[in-house]
Amino acid sequence: MGPKVALVILNWNGRHWLEKFLPSVTASVYEPLELIVVDNGSTDDSLAFLQRHYPQIRRIAFSQNYGFTEGHNKVLPHIEAPYLLLLNSDVEVQPGWIAPLVEVMEADERVASVQPKVLAYHDRQYFEYAGAAGGYLDRFAYPFCRGRVFDVVEKDEGQYDQQQQVFWATGACCLIRRSVIDEIGLFEPRYFAHMEEIDFCWRAKNFGYKIMAQPASVVYHVGGGALPQGNPRKTYLNVRNSLATMYKNLPAAEIPFKIGVRLLLDGLWGLRSLMRGDFPTIWAIIRAHFHFYGHLPYWHKRRKQIYTLKKPTRHQAGYFPRSVVWQYFGRGKKTFAELMKEND
Numbered sequence: 001m002g003p004k005v006a007l008v009i010l011n012w013n014g015r016h017w018l019e020k021f022l023p024s025v026t027a028s029v030y031e032p033l034e035l036i037v038v039d040n041g042s043t044d045d046s047l048a049f050l051q052r053h054y055p056q057i058r059r060i061a062f063s064q065n066y067g068f069t070e071g072h073n074k075v076l077p078h079i080e081a082p083y084l085l086l087l088n089s090d091v092e093v094q095p096g097w098i099a100p101l102v103e104v105m106e107a108d109e110r111v112a113s114v115q116p117k118v119l120a121y122h123d124r125q126y127f128e129y130a131g132a133a134g135g136y137l138d139r140f141a142y143p144f145c146r147g148r149v150f151d152v153v154e155k156d157e158g159q160y161d162q163q164q165q166v167f168w169a170t171g172a173c174c175l176i177r178r179s180v181i182d183e184i185g186l187f188e189p190r191y192f193a194h195m196e197e198i199d200f201c202w203r204a205k206n207f208g209y210k211i212m213a214q215p216a217s218v219v220y221h222v223g224g225g226a227l228p229q230g231n232p233r234k235t236y237l238n239v240r241n242s243l244a245t246m247y248k249n250l251p252a253a254e255i256p257f258k259i260g261v262r263l264l265l266d267g268l269w270g271l272r273s274l275m276r277g278d279f280p281t282i283w284a285i286i287r288a289h290f291h292f293y294g295h296l297p298y299w300h301k302r303r304k305q306i307y308t309l310k311k312p313t314r315h316q317a318g319y320f321p322r323s324v325v326w327q328y329f330g331r332g333k334k335t336f337a338e339l340m341k342e343n344d
Contacts, residue, residue, distance in 0.1 A: 001031055001032065002030070002031070002032075002099070002102055002106075003081075003082045003083060003102065003106070004032045004033075004034065004080075004081040004082060004083070005030060005032070005033050005034070005081060005083045005084075005085050005098060005102065005175070006033075006034045006036060006079045006080075006081035006083070006084050006085065007025070007028075007033060007034065007035050007036065007085040007087060007098075008036045008037075008038060008072070008075065008076065008079070008084060008085065008086055008087070009025070009035075009036070009037045009038070009087050009088070009089050010038050010040060010068060010071045010072060010086075010088075010089070011037055011038065011039050011040060011042060011046055011089050012039070012040040012041065012042055012065055012071075013042045013043060013044045013046065014042070014044075014046060014089040014090070015042070015044045015045055015046040015049050017089040017090045017222075018037070018046060018049060018050065018089055019049065019053075020092075021089065021090065021091060021092050021093075022053075022054060022057075024092045024093050024094070025087070025093055026054070026057075027095055028093060028095060028097065028098055029095040029096050029098075029099075030096075030098040030099055030102075033098065034058065034079075034081065035054075035056070035057045035058065036057070036058045036059075036060065036075075036079070037050055037054075037057055037058070037059055037060070038060045038061075038062070038071060038072075038075050039059065039060065039061045039062060040062055040064075040065045040066055040067070040071045041062050041063055041064040041065040041066075047059060047061055060075055062074070067191075067192035067193045068171065068187070068191075068192070068193040068194075068196060069186075069187040069188060069189055069190075069191045069192055069193065069196045070187075070189050070192075072086065072186065072187055073186045073187055073189060076176075076181060076186060077181060077182075077186065079178075081178060082177070082178050082179070083102060083105060083175055083176070083177060083178060084175070084176045084178055084181075085098065085101070085173075085174075085175045085176075086171060086173065086174050086175075086176065087172075087173050087219075088171075088172045088173065088221065090121075090221065090222035090223070091121075091172060091173055091219050091220065091221045091222070092121060092219065092220040092221075093219050093220075094218060094219070097116060097217045097218065097219060098175075098217070099217075100116070100214050100216040100217040101114050101115075101116060101175040101214055101217050102175070103214075104163065104175075104212050104214050105175060105177060108210065110208065110209055110210050111177065111209065111210045111211070111212050112176065112177050112180040112184075112201070112204035112209035112210065112211060113169040113174050113175060113176045113177070113180075113200075113201060113204065113211050113212070114169060114174065114175050114211070114212040114213070114214050115131055115134060115135075115166075115169035115170050115173060115174045115175075115212075115213055115214070116173055116213075116214060116215070116217035116218055116219050117132075117133050117156070117160070117161075117213070117214075117215040117217065117218045117219070118130065118131040118132055118133070118170060118172060118173060118219055118220075118221050119156060119218060119219070119220050119221070120153070120220070120221065120223070121220040121221055121222045121223075122222070124220060125155050125156060126153050126154065126155050126156060127145070127147035127148050127153050127154055127155075127156055128148075128153070128172075128220075128221040128223055129148055129153060129223055130170050130171075130172045130221060130223050131145060131169070131170025131172055131173070131221070132145035132146055132147030132148040132153070132154075132160075133145065133146035133147045133156075133160035133213055133215055134146045134160070134164070134166030134169070134212075134213030134318070135166050135167055135168035135169065135170060135198065135201075135211075135318065136166060136167050136168075136318050136319070136320050136336075137167045137168065137198065137202070137318060137319060137320065138320040138321075138322060138323055138324040138325075139258070139319075139320065139321050139322060139323060140246075140258055140261050140262055140265065140323055140325070141198075141242055141245060141246045141250075141258070141262070142242075142323075142324050142325060143167075143168065143195075143198055144320075144324050144336070144339075145336070146160040146166070146213065146336050147159075147160055147336060148336075149324065149328060149333075149334060149335060149336060149339065150324075150328055152334045152335065154335055154336070159337065160213075160215060160336075161215045162215070163212065163213065163214050163215065163216065164212070164213060165210050165211060165212055165213075165317035165318060166211050166212065166213045166317070166318040167198075167201065167202070167205070167211060167317065167318025167319055168197055168198045168201035168202070168211060168318065169197060169201060169211050169212070169213070170197060171196060171197035172221050172223075173219050173221070174197065180204060180207075180209060183207065184200075184203050184204055184207050184306070185203070185306065186200070187199070187200055188200075188241075188244070188245075188248075188302070190244070190295075190298070191237070191241045191244070192237060193237055194234065194237040194238045194241055195237070195238060195241035195242050195244075195245050196241070198245055199241070199244075199245040199248065199249065202245065202249040203248075203249060203306060205317075206249060206307070206310055206311075206312050206313060207310055210317070211317075211318065232280040232281060232283070232284040233284070235281055235284040235285065235288075236284040236285075236287055236288045237288075238288075239266060239284065239285055239288035239289070240287075240288035240289075240291050240292050242262070243259060243262060243288070243289070243292040244292060244299050246258060246259055246262065247259065247292075247296075247299045247300075247303065248299060248302055248303045248306065249303075249312050250312055251311070251312045251313065252312070261323075263289065265323075265325055266285050266288075266289065269281075269285060270282045270285050270286070273285075320339065322339075324339065327339055
């Protein structure tokens, strides 16, 4: 028997995912384990399916879709367990996947969150886009992973099988220390979805915590279950939330320059999209920037609320002090190993 883990699956019209992947989740070998499905206002028969086939799983139902952020925020603070395990509904797990994650937490009380190795469900030899073997962040807050840089996803050949500190743990599957939530808060309520785990992990690091990747635990993620890659709504949320995350968590002296560079880089992205005739992406980028600048008073207030006693600092673990955009598009560095060699 180990410390209690509460496993929380946030569901929105995902009855097909629940039917497909809950058998592997319920076969997890760990005690004590509480299984909870939070339904985000689904209009399909998700709740009826759960009641009929999995009556042992605790169900929490909302009348509307609060998104990833508020959907979790409304539930997690009220769950009694030292560890909270967030899992997307489109993830297949292995029986012994939980214990290695708990062991990382138990070994170091300064670890706020840990993620497993995330492989692609449809091609299990390759990493999955969302998280892979642990998240990194470049100097302008562009995220990438051990095993995935932009759209280049590597084959898993054991090259990232070392447990180590990273910058962020994927929201698709991560274990969070419950006491950290009490200290630093949960996900940014204005985000709805995307970048919320990076914001949370960055905040945790600013409070002196560590973020870890534990490849001894392996899961298989379908990905894109809510919004697929290239969806304009996804682009809008990623760009807007990335800007807000920078403003909230960067050292104050770095904010003007780095957000200015992001404006330039996102502008180049827009020009690239124009050359391809991708007008929905262009509009999504423009809308995201205007929304961010138009709500600067709110983001400034949030920054002051969070860092009343702490000040944002620079971090080495998981931080890439160069531009991954330039390294990838300008110098042809397409893999994590190539980026790290450049960084040595």
